[in-house]
Amino acid sequence: MLIGLAATLFRAPPVTLYTFISRFSPNSHGFLSITPTRLFITAASLRRDENKEVDDYAELKEKVENLGICCNSVTPEEYTRLMCPKCKGGRSMGKCLSFHMSSKRNSALWRCFNIECGWAGQIPHNSMASDGVHQLGRMNFPRILTEESLKLEPLGDMLTAYFSKRMISKDTLKRNHVMQMAGDQIIIAFTYRRNGMLIGCKYRTLEKRFWQEKGADKVLYGLDDVREADEIIIVEGEIDKLSVEEAGFPNCVSVPNGAPQGIASKELLPLEEDTRFSYLWNCNECLEKASRIVLATDGDLPGQALAEELARRLGKERCWQVCWPKKDELSIYKDANEVLVNLGREALKEAIECAVPYEMQNLN
Ligand SMILES: [Zn+2]
Structure with a gap:
């Protein structure tokens, strides 16, 4: 006034x-x-x-x-x-x-x-x-993110070589706008976009330390790739999303914050309190259109807990679950990237194609 x-x-x-x-x-x-x-x-x-x-x-x-x-x-x-x-x-x-x-x-x-x-x-x-x-x-107006303001630059030789060892090609990196932080340290920048616009960024060092740009909306990584998809594959990390693409499926997204330690509670929280999974509600316009959702989370216990949490929110009847191939008599491969690196593209493609209905896999 x-x-x-x-x-x-x-x-x-x-x-x-x-x-x-x-x-x-x-x-x-x-x-x-x-x-x-x-x-x-x-x-x-x-x-x-x-x-x-x-x-x-x-x-x-x-x-x-x-x-x-x-x-x-x-x-x-x-x-x-x-x-x-x-x-x-x-x-x-x-x-x-x-x-x-x-x-x-x-x-x-x-x-x-x-x-x-x-x-x-x-x-x-x-x-x-x-x-x-x-x-x-x-006044805390939502920040406008740009590659310049975050000081991002194209991937250098060192990180390109790192991804190449993990069987992720230059084309896939480029299509997904994977970048690096400018400066002395070697830090991967996974850019989160919605309608092509940069809305968040997750950083990862080679020692597997993670952090995210503050104040960004929580959304699925690769959201624009499932905008019109009838079938959506969900994985547990950005590198798994890139791996699944190498196996021929671009219609894949990754959760932004990994897996929970266990299943939180029997009852689902009301929407506004369900903060850990807010990315699902934020992306519902894309997710609700899909008739089939393939859960390809990690093969360990947190990965299975994540699959359960996703399935109960997305509707178990339209969820399928990937079973990762056996590594030896006692263990299985852990995730999409391990399968890609050790068994190759065809094996990863086959594992995804052989997903079983979630409810059949989890009879209890
Ligand atoms: Zn608008």
Whole structure:
């Protein structure tokens, strides 16, 4: 409201005046506190500012309209819900695009909250210096991820060789946008995308240490590959997803957070509390279309617990389960990549094709 008052004063007839303008800044607890700042404004500077703002706004409006966003109803410094030109609101047909314009009306930032769309952008593109963008950052607006902002680069020789040993080809790496972190360390970056847009990233060192980009929505790895799939294969890790692709099945996704230690509780948690499996609900629009889901999780106990957790959420009647081939008399191969490396593409393909109905495999 104080900003609104200031804006009214800026549009008032040019006079010399004193006014108070509030500067919002979060205190150490993350709450906004208000610090009054005294400004001396001359008539000439008022006119100059006013003209510049009109020009900036006209330019911004044109750019935004070229993208299909209508910003006539937008008030600077407020979040306005608009129609998303990319998804037109998806199934809900609602105004799912959150749009924000800076106080000077020279920069804008937006993100679509339709989970299947997620379109986001900003103008100017490198506007980190503009006050509007800084304020959004403080207010925990979902981050806009880019390969540049995450400092990602194409895979170098060392990691390409590492993947080659694990039988993952350059073509598969490229198609899945597997990258590496720029810098001295050797770190794989598995990029998570939805509708082609970067929405998350999981890092992995060669010593098998994992971490993820904070604040990203939890989704399945490879989601865009199962968008129209009638049959979906689910694995337990990104490298298994790449392995299954090497065996001829691109219609495969990986869970983003591995396997649980065991089956959590007999009763399913209500949706909003089911955080460990939120990726299933976030990707439901793709999953619900599939008539057959092949669970190809690891052959160990956590892998079997994961299969059970997935099956009870996805519906056991449409789930099949892969049984990994025997390694020797006492043990079996652990996962898709082990089968690929030790037995080859054909063996992995056969294991997936021989999946058995989940309920038949788990009679108890
Ligand atoms: Zn959208």
